[in-house]
Amino acid sequence: MTKRNILLTPGPTPVPPEVLKVMAEPIFHHRTPRYRALFQEVSEDLKIVFRTARNVYTFTGSGTVAMEAGVVNFLSPQEKVVVLEVGKFGERWSKLAKAYQLNAIVLKTPYGETVTPEEVEKTLKLHPDAKAVYGTLCETSTGVLLDIEAIAKIVSKTKAIFVVDAISGLAADRLEMDQWGVDVVVSGSQKGLMIPPGLAFLAANGKAIALHQNAKLPRFYVDLAQYEKSLRDWDTPFTPALTLVLALQVALARIKAEGMEKVWSRTAELARKTRKMVHELGLELFAKRPANTLTAVKVPAGVDGEKLVSVMRDEKGVTMAGGQGEMKGKIFRISHMGFISETDVRTGIEALKETLTELQKAQSAKV
Amino acid sequence: MTKRNILLTPGPTPVPPEVLKVMAEPIFHHRTPRYRALFQEVSEDLKIVFRTARNVYTFTGSGTVAMEAGVVNFLSPQEKVVVLEVGKFGERWSKLAKAYQLNAIVLKTPYGETVTPEEVEKTLKLHPDAKAVYGTLCETSTGVLLDIEAIAKIVSKTKAIFVVDAISGLAADRLEMDQWGVDVVVSGSQKGLMIPPGLAFLAANGKAIALHQNAKLPRFYVDLAQYEKSLRDWDTPFTPALTLVLALQVALARIKAEGMEKVWSRTAELARKTRKMVHELGLELFAKRPANTLTAVKVPAGVDGEKLVSVMRDEKGVTMAGGQGEMKGKIFRISHMGFISETDVRTGIEALKETLTELQKAQSAKV
Numbered sequence: 001m002t003k004r005n006i007l008l009t010p011g012p013t014p015v016p017p018e019v020l021k022v023m024a025e026p027i028f029h030h031r032t033p034r035y036r037a038l039f040q041e042v043s044e045d046l047k048i049v050f051r052t053a054r055n056v057y058t059f060t061g062s063g064t065v066a067m068e069a070g071v072v073n074f075l076s077p078q079e080k081v082v083v084l085e086v087g088k089f090g091e092r093w094s095k096l097a098k099a100y101q102l103n104a105i106v107l108k109t110p111y112g113e114t115v116t117p118e119e120v121e122k123t124l125k126l127h128p129d130a131k132a133v134y135g136t137l138c139e140t141s142t143g144v145l146l147d148i149e150a151i152a153k154i155v156s157k158t159k160a161i162f163v164v165d166a167i168s169g170l171a172a173d174r175l176e177m178d179q180w181g182v183d184v185v186v187s188g189s190q191k192g193l194m195i196p197p198g199l200a201f202l203a204a205n206g207k208a209i210a211l212h213q214n215a216k217l218p219r220f221y222v223d224l225a226q227y228e229k230s231l232r233d234w235d236t237p238f239t240p241a242l243t244l245v246l247a248l249q250v251a252l253a254r255i256k257a258e259g260m261e262k263v264w265s266r267t268a269e270l271a272r273k274t275r276k277m278v279h280e281l282g283l284e285l286f287a288k289r290p291a292n293t294l295t296a297v298k299v300p301a302g303v304d305g306e307k308l309v310s311v312m313r314d315e316k317g318v319t320m321a322g323g324q325g326e327m328k329g330k331i332f333r334i335s336h337m338g339f340i341s342e343t344d345v346r347t348g349i350e351a352l353k354e355t356l357t358e359l360q361k362a363q364s365a366k367v
Numbered sequence: 368m369t370k371r372n373i374l375l376t377p378g379p380t381p382v383p384p385e386v387l388k389v390m391a392e393p394i395f396h397h398r399t400p401r402y403r404a405l406f407q408e409v410s411e412d413l414k415i416v417f418r419t420a421r422n423v424y425t426f427t428g429s430g431t432v433a434m435e436a437g438v439v440n441f442l443s444p445q446e447k448v449v450v451l452e453v454g455k456f457g458e459r460w461s462k463l464a465k466a467y468q469l470n471a472i473v474l475k476t477p478y479g480e481t482v483t484p485e486e487v488e489k490t491l492k493l494h495p496d497a498k499a500v501y502g503t504l505c506e507t508s509t510g511v512l513l514d515i516e517a518i519a520k521i522v523s524k525t526k527a528i529f530v531v532d533a534i535s536g537l538a539a540d541r542l543e544m545d546q547w548g549v550d551v552v553v554s555g556s557q558k559g560l561m562i563p564p565g566l567a568f569l570a571a572n573g574k575a576i577a578l579h580q581n582a583k584l585p586r587f588y589v590d591l592a593q594y595e596k597s598l599r600d601w602d603t604p605f606t607p608a609l610t611l612v613l614a615l616q617v618a619l620a621r622i623k624a625e626g627m628e629k630v631w632s633r634t635a636e637l638a639r640k641t642r643k644m645v646h647e648l649g650l651e652l653f654a655k656r657p658a659n660t661l662t663a664v665k666v667p668a669g670v671d672g673e674k675l676v677s678v679m680r681d682e683k684g685v686t687m688a689g690g691q692g693e694m695k696g697k698i699f700r701i702s703h704m705g706f707i708s709e710t711d712v713r714t715g716i717e718a719l720k721e722t723l724t725e726l727q728k729a730q731s732a733k734v
Contacts, residue, residue, distance in 0.1 A: 009396045012609060023610060024391035027563055029376045029686050060565055061428045061588065062605035068588045099587040190606060196394055198427050198565045198608030218585065220466040221428065221435045238429035239557060241565030241608065242379060243390060319396050 004317030008348045010140050010168050010294040010335040012190040012197055019195055019250045023243045030242055031235075038249055040234040045252040046201060048260065049170060049193070050185055052177040056203040057227040060241040063167040063188030064092065066200035069222035070163045070186045071096045074208055075131055076216035078103055082123055082133045082160070084115045084151075088141035088324050089165055093134035100217055105130065111142050111327055112286045112296075117150035130160045131211065137169030141324050143287035143296030143333060145173055149180045156181040161208045167191060167200075171255060172267045172293040172337035183208040192263075192293070194254070194338040195247040268292045270336040270345060277349045278334075281356070286331045294321075294335040303359050305329035308352075311359070316351035371684030375715045377507045377535050377661040377702040379557040379564055386562055386617045390610045397609055398602070405616055407601040412619040413568060415627065416537060416560070417552055419544040423570040424594040427608040430534040430555030431459065433567035436589035437530045437553045438463045441575060442498055443583035445470055449490055449500045449527070451482045451518075455508035455691050456532055460501040467584055472497065478509050478694055479653050479663075484517035497527045498578065504536030508691050510654035510663030510700060512540055516547045523548040528575045534558060534567075538622060539634045539660040539704035550575040559630075559660070561621070561705040562614040635659045637703040637712060644716045645701075648723070653698045661688075661702040670726050672696035675719075678726070683718035 007014045046056035059065045083093045085108040097104035105127055107115045124130060133155050138145050148164055155162035161183035166175050171192030177185050184204045190197035212224055226237040255263060271292035278297050286296035299305035306329045309322040323331040336345055374381045413423040426432045450460045452475040464471035472494055474482045491497060500522050505512050515531055522529040528550035533542050538559030544552050551571045557564035579591055593604040622630060638659035645664050653663035666672035673696045676689040690698040703712055
């Protein structure tokens with residue numbers, strides 16, 4: 001008997017079988033017409049997912065490589081940036097700004113809350129010299145969805161570019177790069193794109209590319225000029241993670257066949273059902289403005305949140321994510337993006353119900 | 368009928384079937400005891416291949432990520448470094464030095480030649496303020512092997528650290544990091560380690576780590592301090608390329624079972640046989656000091672080198688690498704590292720003989 005193993009984590013997310021299969025095919029060389037045809041196809045298909053007519057650049061790396069690319073390609077030392085910091089991944093933008101000696105104005109909210117477009121507007125009026133605003137589509141650490149459309153409308157009226165981390169939100173929560181006027185979108189492979197971790201992406205529009213021409217921060221591996229030059233021949237400047245590019249081709253074909261509107265509405269529907277099931281268990285959501293990408297739930301009083309996650313994983317065969325950093329033990333997170341099905345979520349919620357009952361029983365036996 | 372497809376390129380190199388297979392297994396979450404046990408095993412096993420008792424750090428990225436890590440982690444702006452530039456990958460060190468505003472003293476040789484230990488000694492005497500020497504174990508673009516042991520002996524007497532790019536040479540040409548006193552070794556996954564591209568590695572000794580403490584170049588994704596901290600819990604700071612770490616576990620088990628001495632002697636023997644076969648075809652080696660990792664061969668007069676490579680690939684099912692940059696059309700390269708067998712090389716040489724005859728016949732028909 002194979003042990004049940006349901007993955008409900010917000011990345012890596014489950015990989016469809018036809019995507020897994022292609023990664024076991026014999027390796028081939030990347031400086032060949034075969035690779036260029038493959039890379040042309042995925043580079044074109046990525047535009048459909050990013051909702052942009054601009055080039056999408058592919059890096060081999062974790063999602064953070066694309067975030068770093070979103071900083072070093074557009075700025076010079078000491079320049080002013082605004083960071084929307086609503087959780088751990090917003091904090092990563094601040095850490096990047098610090099590492100690269102930028103002057104960061106940080107709009108920080110308590111975990112579970114979000115920055116309003118009005119606050120962004122006020123801040124940009126106080127800091128008209130800001131060159132960039134850094135935000136997050138879905139803050140994976142808290143399950144919060146930022147109002148990227150409204151914020152983009154405000155930022156687009158200024159000289160600043162709006163750089164959005166859509167690592168977990170892409171192909172899960174709606175993001176319209178060109179239509180909303182988001183200048184730079186970064187993402188990763190192991191979330192809505194349904195392939196294993198190891199590829200990262202960045203799309204940039206004309207306003208961002210204009211900044212790039214004068215950006216003096218030092219860079220090499222993530223220098224967009226090199227990727228732009230190589231992309232003209234459907235190539236990358238450095239050896240790509242070939243097996244993951246093959247996987248991406250299959251996953252993107254799946255997304256194209258379904259269509260982005262359907263991907264978003266299916267994810268939204270599953271998120272709505274998840275929130276309903278969570279409420280029916282008498283549990284509370286953690287996010288004030290919940291994303292469709294994942295649902296963060298407060299651990300009920302008297303329950304050890306870390307134990308909840310490990311019992312579910314090791315005894316029930318359902319892997320959810322616990323809280324990170326300060327939120328450790330206080331929340332758990334259920335994803336419903338990509339290849340995660342309603343059956344997966346229902347089975348997970350059933351296991352959650354059982355586990356909570358068991359832990360609460362053990363707790364009251366102790367008391 | 369499956370078309371023959373023999374891969375003789377110096378990266379990606381062929382991946383053993385049991386390694387390919389493991390990449391098609393269902394994905395799992397990386398913040399789990401399962402992943403930590405896996406990552407502990409590969410991190411320990413990597414030390415056997417790097418021949419070091421020090422930690423080996425694993426990055427998700429192309430090999431160039433580890434080269435960049437080998438620069439930004441150890442230096443401050445404007446510091447002096449010596450670059451041994453004997454080919455395209457030596458040039459990459461110079462480009463990195465330039466991108467990070469270092470003062471680079473470049474020891475450049477014509478392609479096919481190598482820098483002597485005496486030249487390094489003389490240069491370090493002229494530049495006692497040099498903080499680092501950057502070299503390459505096997506210069507993949509020309510097939511040249513540098514005398515890393517002798518150069519390390521010289522550099523170790525100075526204050527400078529010796530940073531060696533062993534991306535293509537590791538587990539192919541002998542490299543004894545600790546015994547020879549090499550301070551930093553960087554490598555990649557798609558060469559002697561026999562897995563697909565997408566992981567990069569760096570090992571650093573105490574002399575290098577001491578420099579790291581005061582190195583002021585900006586960095587984030589490749590900052591060793593973050594990797595060192597995570598490694599204490601057998602973890603990485605950013606989501607790792609899980610499928611490739613699984614592949615690495617299987618490939619390293621294979622290398623351990625064979626033993627490093629045997630890996631080196633088998634590769635040396637196959638390289639010797641390849642050079643003999645090349646001579647028997649009346650062809651000349653390009654490298655003055657040939658590596659065992661790969662053999663670079665001069666394209667004979669009157670033959671179109673680019674056509675030679677494409678005809679062999681598209682008509683004979685044997686992929687060799689052509690020349691890069693200035694060497695385009697002038698050389699071709701046959702690898703014999705990792706999973707490449709004597710049968711693969713013999714079949715490749717047979718196809719080469721046929722193709723050369725056909726191209727020369729076509730050429731004389733034209734004349």
